[in-house]
Amino acid sequence: MMDRELKKQVQDFERQLDAALDALPTRGWSGTSALRLASELHEIGAFKKGIDEVGYIDRGYSILADRFVSGEDGAASDIERETDQRQMMEDLVFASHFYMIREYLYYSYNVAGAMSWSFQDGRVEIRFADKSIPRQFFTVHNDQLLGSKHYFRDFNHSEEILRLLKDEPEGVVTSNLETAEPLMREEADLKLAAYFSLISPDSQIDLGGYTYEQFLSVYRMLLMKALYHRYFARAQDAVGAVYMPETDLLHGIEEDLGIGPDTARKILKDMVYDRDATAGRVDASYFSLMREGEPDGRIVMRPHHFAIAEGLVNVLRVIAQRRPNAFLEQVSNEIGSAFVRRVKSAWEAEGFICHSEVSLREFDASLPDIDLLVISVEPTLGYMMFVCELKCPVPPRWAKDQLKVLNKDSVSKAFRQVEVLKRFIQTEDGMRFLSRMLPKEGHPHFKGVVVGIEHLIITSDNAGMFFGAESTRVINFRTLERLLRRSDGDLALIQHVLRTYAEHADEALVTKMIEFQLGSLSVAYEAVTVSPLLEFPQGHWRSDPEREAMIDAFVADGMHPFDVFEHRLPDLVVLDHSRGDDKGGD
Incomplete structure (x- = not known):
C-alpha cells in the first residue's frame, strides 16, 4: 500500500x-x-x-x-x-x-x-x-441534517415543553410533566423513525436472550429520559450527566414495560460500555452509556449525546461483533429484505414501476438475482430502466467498519455483479427478459420504443467511498430517498443528479488543516x-399542468422515439413490436 x-x-x-x-x-x-x-x-x-x-x-x-x-x-x-x-x-x-x-x-x-x-x-x-473519503463524510453529515429537517418539519412543541418544565421539580410527576410527556414521546418517535434500523418495531427476532421489540421498548424509554433531562437543562439551567443505579433502572423497566430484570439486564449489557466491552475489544464509539467501574456500578448517561446517538444501529454493531452467528441467522436477512422493501417503496412513491428480487436462473443458474428493477414509462421515448444492486451492511461508525465494504461479500461484490448483468442484458436472452418485464399493456403511444438502461448500486451508507475508480454509480439510500422525494418523478433530474453528485459534493465540502x-x-x-x-x-414533472399538453403535441407532430438516435445515448435497446424484432442499441 x-x-x-x-x-x-x-x-x-x-x-x-x-x-x-x-x-x-x-x-x-x-x-x-x-x-x-x-x-x-x-x-x-x-x-x-x-x-x-x-x-x-x-x-x-x-x-x-x-x-x-x-x-x-x-x-x-x-x-x-x-x-x-x-x-x-x-x-x-x-x-x-x-x-x-x-x-x-x-x-x-x-x-x-x-x-x-x-x-x-x-x-x-x-x-x-x-476524494471519495471526504465526500463520504460530507454526504453522511449532509444527509443527517437534511433528513432531520424533513422528519421534524411539523414538530413545533419545543418551546411548549420548555414552558411546562420551567419551574418544575426534577424527576417529580406533576400535571405539567404529564402534559409534556406526550410531546416528548412524539419527538422520540420521530427520532426513532429517522434512525437506521429497518427492522419492524414489533419484531420478535432473538438478539441474544431478548427480542428486538423488547430492546426497542427499553431504548425508547431511555430516549425519553434523555430528552426530559435535555429539556430540563434548558428550562432551568440544570445541565449535567445523569447517574442511574442499575437496580433502579431495572425496576423502572419492569414497572413501565413489563420486561423482567434478567431480560432487561441482557439488553443493557449490549447498550452500556463497561469492562467486559473493553476486554472484548468492542469499540467504545458504539456506546452512549458508560458504567462506573464495578460490575454493578452506576450507568452514566449524557442526555445531549444519547438524544442524538442513533443507538438502534449501534446495538446491531455490538451484536454483530459479540454474537456473529446470531446476527447472521436472526438479523442479517431481515435487514436485507426490509432494505429492498424500503428502497422499492421510495421509487414507487414517485410513480415508478418496480420489480424486486428478480431471478434470472431460468437463463443461467450462475446469474445473480436483480435486487430491484425500476421502470419509468417515458411518454415520448419508451421506457427507462434502472438495474439496481442493493447492499445493506450495517452502517459504519469508524474506519475499521468502513473498510468492510471492501470485503468480497460486501459492497465491492456489487460491482462484479453489475458487470455480469451488463453482459447478460446484451444477449438475446437478456433482450427477451427486458421485453418481458415491460408493462403488459404496452406503451401508451408507440409500438416501437426505446429502452434506456442504467445500472445503480444502492447501499445502506456508502456513497462511493473507496470506489472512485468504478464507472457504476453508488448512492446511499438516504440520499436516494431525498432525491426521489424532490424529483416529482422527473427522471431527467434523477439522472442528472446521479451523474453530477460527486462533482457538486466536492465543490460544497470544506476541509481545513x-x-x-x-x-x-x-x-x-x-x-x-x-x-x-x-x-x-x-422537480415539477408529474405535477406540471402543461405536461400532458406537451406529450400530446409531441405525438400530434409525428415525432417518434426512434428520433432519439440523432443524439447518441448510452445503453439503449430498441424494441419494435410492430416488426417483432429486438435490436441491441449502442
Whole structure:
C-alpha cells in the first residue's frame, strides 16, 4: 500500500502517537472520577455551544473510555487533580486528534492511495488523496441534517415543553410533566423513525436472550429520559450527566414495560460500555452509556449525546461483533429484505414501476438475482430502466467498519455483479427478459420504443467511498430517498443528479488543516469541517399542468422515439413490436 520507507516513517509516527496517549495525565486518574468529569464537560459544552460543537469531546471520550470504565484507582498524588477541568479538556482534545489519526492510519494501511503523508523538518502532514473519503463524510453529515429537517418539519412543541418544565421539580410527576410527556414521546418517535434500523418495531427476532421489540421498548424509554433531562437543562439551567443505579433502572423497566430484570439486564449489557466491552475489544464509539467501574456500578448517561446517538444501529454493531452467528441467522436477512422493501417503496412513491428480487436462473443458474428493477414509462421515448444492486451492511461508525465494504461479500461484490448483468442484458436472452418485464399493456403511444438502461448500486451508507475508480454509480439510500422525494418523478433530474453528485459534493465540502503538537513534532491533518448544505432542486414533472399538453403535441407532430438516435445515448435497446424484432442499441 505504501513504499517501504514511507511505511516505516508512518509506523514510527504511530508508535510515538500511542506512547503519547498512554502518557496522558488523566490516564493515571481514578477511572470513575475521570468518567464523571469528562461526562459533565461534554454535557456543559453541548448545552452552551450545541451538540455539533462538541464532536471532538465525544471522539476523545470514546478513546479514553477504557480507562473511564476500568474501576481503577489513581495514584494518591493525583487525587486533587481529578477535578482539574483544564487537564481533562487538554487530554480529551489530544484523544480526539488520536481518534482522527487512527482513522487515517487504517485507511493508509488498507487502501492504496487513500491518504497522502508528508514528513519533513519536524512536521507531519496528512491529507486526503482519495476524494471519495471526504465526500463520504460530507454526504453522511449532509444527509443527517437534511433528513432531520424533513422528519421534524411539523414538530413545533419545543418551546411548549420548555414552558411546562420551567419551574418544575426534577424527576417529580406533576400535571405539567404529564402534559409534556406526550410531546416528548412524539419527538422520540420521530427520532426513532429517522434512525437506521429497518427492522419492524414489533419484531420478535432473538438478539441474544431478548427480542428486538423488547430492546426497542427499553431504548425508547431511555430516549425519553434523555430528552426530559435535555429539556430540563434548558428550562432551568440544570445541565449535567445523569447517574442511574442499575437496580433502579431495572425496576423502572419492569414497572413501565413489563420486561423482567434478567431480560432487561441482557439488553443493557449490549447498550452500556463497561469492562467486559473493553476486554472484548468492542469499540467504545458504539456506546452512549458508560458504567462506573464495578460490575454493578452506576450507568452514566449524557442526555445531549444519547438524544442524538442513533443507538438502534449501534446495538446491531455490538451484536454483530459479540454474537456473529446470531446476527447472521436472526438479523442479517431481515435487514436485507426490509432494505429492498424500503428502497422499492421510495421509487414507487414517485410513480415508478418496480420489480424486486428478480431471478434470472431460468437463463443461467450462475446469474445473480436483480435486487430491484425500476421502470419509468417515458411518454415520448419508451421506457427507462434502472438495474439496481442493493447492499445493506450495517452502517459504519469508524474506519475499521468502513473498510468492510471492501470485503468480497460486501459492497465491492456489487460491482462484479453489475458487470455480469451488463453482459447478460446484451444477449438475446437478456433482450427477451427486458421485453418481458415491460408493462403488459404496452406503451401508451408507440409500438416501437426505446429502452434506456442504467445500472445503480444502492447501499445502506456508502456513497462511493473507496470506489472512485468504478464507472457504476453508488448512492446511499438516504440520499436516494431525498432525491426521489424532490424529483416529482422527473427522471431527467434523477439522472442528472446521479451523474453530477460527486462533482457538486466536492465543490460544497470544506476541509481545513487541524494542527497539534506531538512531542517535538508538529502534526497537521486534513478534516472535513462545517460545510454548506447541499440540497437537490425541486422537480415539477408529474405535477406540471402543461405536461400532458406537451406529450400530446409531441405525438400530434409525428415525432417518434426512434428520433432519439440523432443524439447518441448510452445503453439503449430498441424494441419494435410492430416488426417483432429486438435490436441491441449502442
